[in-house]
Amino acid sequence: MSLLDALPTPRIRWEGQHPNVVLISLSLVMLCAFWTVDVVSLAPNRIVMGTGYGALEAFGWPGVVLITLLLSSIGLFACQPTLPHYRALLTVVVGLMALMPVGLIASGLLLIDPELPQARLGIGTAYWVVLFVLMLCLVEIRLRLNLTRLWPTLLLTGVALVWWLCAALWLDNLALVQEFRARDRQFLTAVGQHIRLVSIAVGVSVVLGLLLAMLMRRYARLQKGAFTLLNFLQTIPSLALFGLLLAPLAWLAAKVPFLAQLGVSGIGTTPALIALIAYSLLPMVRNTYIALEEVSPDTLEAAKGMGMRAGQRFWQVRLPLALPVLLEGVRITTVQAIGLTAVAALIGAGGLGTFIFQGLGQAAMDMVLLGALPILIMALVVDAGLGALAEALRPGGH
Amino acid sequence: MIELSHVSKRFDTEIAVDDISLRVPKGKFCALVGTSGCGKSTTLRMINRLIEHSGGEIILDGQAIEAYDPVKLRRRIGYVIQHTGLFPHWRVARNIGLVPRLLKWPAAEVQARVEELMGLLGLPVGEFGHKYPHQLSGGQAQRVGVARALAADPDILLMDEPFGALDPITREKLQDELAKLQARMQKTVLFVTHDMDEALKLADHLVVMRDGRIVQQGTPLALLQHPADPFVESLLGGLERGLKQAALTRVRDHMTSMGPTLPAQSRIPADFSLRQALSMMLRDHSDRLTVVDQHDVPIGELTLRRIIKEAQFDRGSSRE
Secondary structure (H helix, E strand, C coil), X not given: CHHHHCCCCCCCCCCCCCCCHHHHHHHHHHHHHHHHCXXXXXXXXXXXXXXXXXXXXXXXXXXXXXXXXXXXXXXXXXXXXXXXXXXXXXXXXXXXXXHHHHHHHHHHHHHCXXXXXXXXXXXXXXXXXXXXXXXXXXXXXXXXXXXXXXXXXXXXXXXXXXXXXXXXXXXXXXXXXXXXXXXXXXXXXXXXXXXXXXXXXXXXXXXXXXXXXXXXXXXHHHHHHHHHHHHHHHHCCHHHXXXXXXXXXXXXXXXXXXXXXXXXXXXXXXXXXXXXXXXXXXXXXXXXXXXXXXXXXHHHHHHHHCCCCHHHHHHHHHHHHHHHHHHHHHHHHHHHHHHHHHHHHHHCCXXXXXXXXXXXXXXXXXXXXXXXXXXXXXXXXXXXXXXXXXXXCCHHHC | CEEEEEEXXXXXXXXXXXXXXXXXXXXXXXXXXXXXXXXXXXXXXXXXXXXXXXXXXXXXXXXXXXXXXXXXXXXXXXXEECCCCCCCCCCHHHHXXXXXXXXCCCHHHHHHHHHHXXXXXXXXXXXXXXXXXXXXXXXXXHHHHHHHHHCCCCCEEEEECCCCCCCHHHHHHHHHHHHHHHHHHCCEEEEEECCHHHHHHHCCEEEEEECCEEEEEECHHHHHHCCCCHHHHHHCCHHHHHHHHHHCCEHHHCCECCCCCCCCCCEEECCCEHHHHHHHHHHHCCCEEEEECCCCCEEEEXXXXXXXXXXXXXXXXXXX
């Protein structure tokens, strides 16, 4: 979301509005997807590939008419984008998102033969496309209405709650829900492991990053060498880095029993953490360094001239002024670490990646989704949360 | 009192400040003037030890500055810089209270002092205290900068081109206010500027610098009368020198008692400058002005002939 947020905010001009071409196109994309691509799929059991169903079969005529109307209303409102129309658009978009699980319930009732209770309902391509495009619409509307990040975050949390409720109460047949039910303990453990790995990696790299950046500011010569090394680390493919650490760490654990007692081994958490920290250091150090360097020399000169001691200048002036840019670094690092931790499952570090690789091995796409979706959600939540925090901490609130 | 004797500063091979000596007596206003890169800012920053000098002696209130702890030294010297250097993440009131807080004044005293200074500089606390620096205009921001420098009531004030970034109208207004403040507070001020008019207007003592050396120093009037070389003369405005000199001289000091003839139509207050008198003569096509006191009562007259005859202005200057 933040990538789209980075687009320049358009000036609001309500008088003499041009049609909002972005929203009109997005509405057309959604209509096309809804009418042409599979909405849901149905498989008699876990192994067999599902059969795809279009909108008409999945929702019946009333559903199709209702959703078509709602989707076209987005394009129609966008033809005359006034303030009330944008508000209506916000309602329609959020409403549609909240309506999506209801659609799944409906199609479950329509399609599933009560004689075959093991049947599994899969979410089809059209669903994903519409969900993604609705998110884009939300970003566009947020910019036009000049809302802070808080609003969409609150609205999306509400939508997520609706999804959760529907899934828990009425969507027993959804493949994703069944995959979850079959291994809910495992799932929670994996989420915990994932969060733990990411937190430790990010926490360590924040501290290390700050120290390294401060050292680099003190010893200019260190700067070039350190950045070269960190850049080099970043270019090693993650899979290769995990593999490369295997041999030396296993050797170390065998030679030094103390390290082995600490949990160092060729596979598992230790190499995963080392690799994650190695990757996290570059964005962390780079942003911290730039953040600290970017503070206006006039401000620092004044701080010194007023008689602030070095420590006071750092903690009261340099660091608070660097904090927004520094938090950007934490945000980038965390989002990257959330994704990378998935790969760490390959060397036995656990986490949500376990489901992805197991699912891939068993050709069970729903299980892959069970691992991938929470990763996606975690990344989005962290991105939005830290982005909002950095925004709130801008010096003097601007 | 600030005293520099044979002070120099070397950066590697380059000599930034070369053997300069100057004295600013307590309560006096000294301006360091020169083109950019002449070492005037370096000289200023050596006094609060933002730059350490490499030769000579700098003495503050009878003690060499090396004898002070640099941090404590800076806390007793007010410092104003061109781009204000206000902390963008602190509100105005907190910015002003910085040095008193560093000196661990009780919170209530800091608060009272901040309010006093904001009143003094024409920034109502209710309106400005809670603003952030980016919400201020250039002139307001530099008022805050001056208030911050004055907060702990230092005897010495160092000002490094404080009005250099302001538009001409705001600049002139702040100069006038600074002159008034100085008349009231009698700080020992060292003021760096490249604007000769600003220096002439504010300073008791003028120091002209070039390539790290002092070319000439003295009262503004002395420099105007006898510039040491063509460089100082050009800084002083070349042909405009006569008018600048006139600007430093009061009408009061050159008027004569009323003649037997009818008083002239045009009236000029006695504390205006001769420059303003000349301008009025040109405007009113008259070679004679009636001088009035603050109640608009005629107290004498001023003639063009007399202004020109006494063009040396070397007697009875109000600046002496």
